[in-house]
Amino acid sequence: ETGVTQSPTHLIKTRGQQVTLRCSSQSGHNTVSWYQQALGQGPQFIFQYYREEENGRGNFPPRFSGLQFPNYSSELNVNALELDDSALYLCASSLGGSGETQYFGPGTRLLVL
Amino acid sequence: AQSVTQPDIHITVSEGASLELRCNYSYGATPYLFWYVQSPGQGLQLLLKYFSGDTLVQGIKGFEAEFKRSQSSFNLRKPSVHWSDAAEYFCAVVASGGYNKLIFGAGTRLAVHP
Numbered sequence: 001e002t003g004v005t006q007s008p009t010h011l012i013k014t015r016g017q018q019v020t021l022r023c024s025s026q027s028g029h030n031t032v033s034w035y036q037q038a039l040g041q042g043p044q045f046i047f048q049y050y051r052e053e054e055n056g057r058g059n060f061p062p063r064f065s066g067l068q069f070p071n072y073s074s075e076l077n078v079n080a081l082e083l084d085d086s087a088l089y090l091c092a093s094s095l096g097g098s099g100e101t102q103y104f105g106p107g108t109r110l111l112v113l
Numbered sequence: 114a115q116s117v118t119q120p121d122i123h124i125t126v127s128e129g130a131s132l133e134l135r136c137n138y139s140y141g142a143t144p145y146l147f148w149y150v151q152s153p154g155q156g157l158q159l160l161l162k163y164f165s166g167d168t169l170v171q172g173i174k175g176f177e178a179e180f181k182r183s184q185s186s187f188n189l190r191k192p193s194v195h196w197s198d199a200a201e202y203f204c205a206v207v208a209s210g211g212y213n214k215l216i217f218g219a220g221t222r223l224a225v226h227p
Contacts, residue, residue, distance in 0.1 A: 004156075006156075031213060033213065033214070033215075035215075041219060041220070042117075042203055042205075042217030042218055042219050042220050043157070043203070043215070043217050044217075045208075045214045045215060045216070048212055048213060048214065050212070055212050056210065056212035056213075056214055058214070090156055090157065092157075092215075094213055096213075097213065098145070098207055098210075098212060098213050099145040099164060099207050099213065100213055101147075101159060101162060102213065102215060103159070104149070104156040104157040104158070105156050106155055106156040107155070107156050109154075
C-alpha cells in the first residue's frame with residue numbers, strides 16, 4: 001500500500017508569483033485535504049476535495065485554489081504569492097466522511113522571498 | 114467556535130521518565146479526537162484516535178490517551194520515554210459541519226534528555 005506523497009519537497013518563489021503543489025493520495029482514499037503549517041504553529045485547514053468537488057474550505061482567500069483528479073490526486077494552487085505564504089503545506093488523504101482518519105504526506109516547504 | 118488548546122508549548126523530560134501531554138478541546142457534542150506526532154521537517158504521523166466507547170485508547174509506540182468529557186480533555190501519556198520520542202505533538206479535533214476538517218492545537222515540543 002502506497003502512502004501519501006507530495007511534490008516538490010522544497011520550493012522557493014518570489015512575491016507575486018504563482019505556485020502549484022501536488023499530492024497523490026493513499027490507495028483507496030477518495031478525499032484529500034490541504035493544510036498550511038506556518039513555522040511554530042499547528043496546521044490550518046485550507047480546503048478539502050471529495051470525489052473531485054470542493055466540499056469544505058477554511059479561512060483562506062480565493063487566490064488559494066485546488067483541483068482533484070479522477071484518480072483522486074490533487075493540486076494546490078496559490079496565486080499572487082505573499083511573504084506570509086511561506087510555510088509547510090501538508091496534504092492528507094482519507095475515506096469520505098466526518099471523522100475518518102487522515103493520513104498525511106511529508107509536506108512541501110514553500111519559501112516566498 | 115471549536116478549538117483545541119495545548120497548554121504546554123515545550124516540555125523536557127529525562128529518558129525513561131513518564132510523560133503526559135495535555136490537550137483541552139471545545140466542542141458541543143462527542144468529539145472525534147486525534148493525537149499526531151511530527152518529527153523535524155516531516156509530515157504528521159497518527160499516534161491514536163478516539164471516536165467513542167472505551168475512554169482509554171492505546172496507540173502506536175507505547176502511547177495512550179484518556180478522554181475525559183467532564184474536563185474536556187484528551188491527554189497523551191507514555192510510561193517511559195525514549196530519546197526517539199523527541200518531536201512535536203499535536204492534538205486535533207474534527208470540526209462540525211459534515212466534512213472532515215481537523216482543528217489542531219498549537220503543538221507541544223518534547224525534548225528528551227539522556
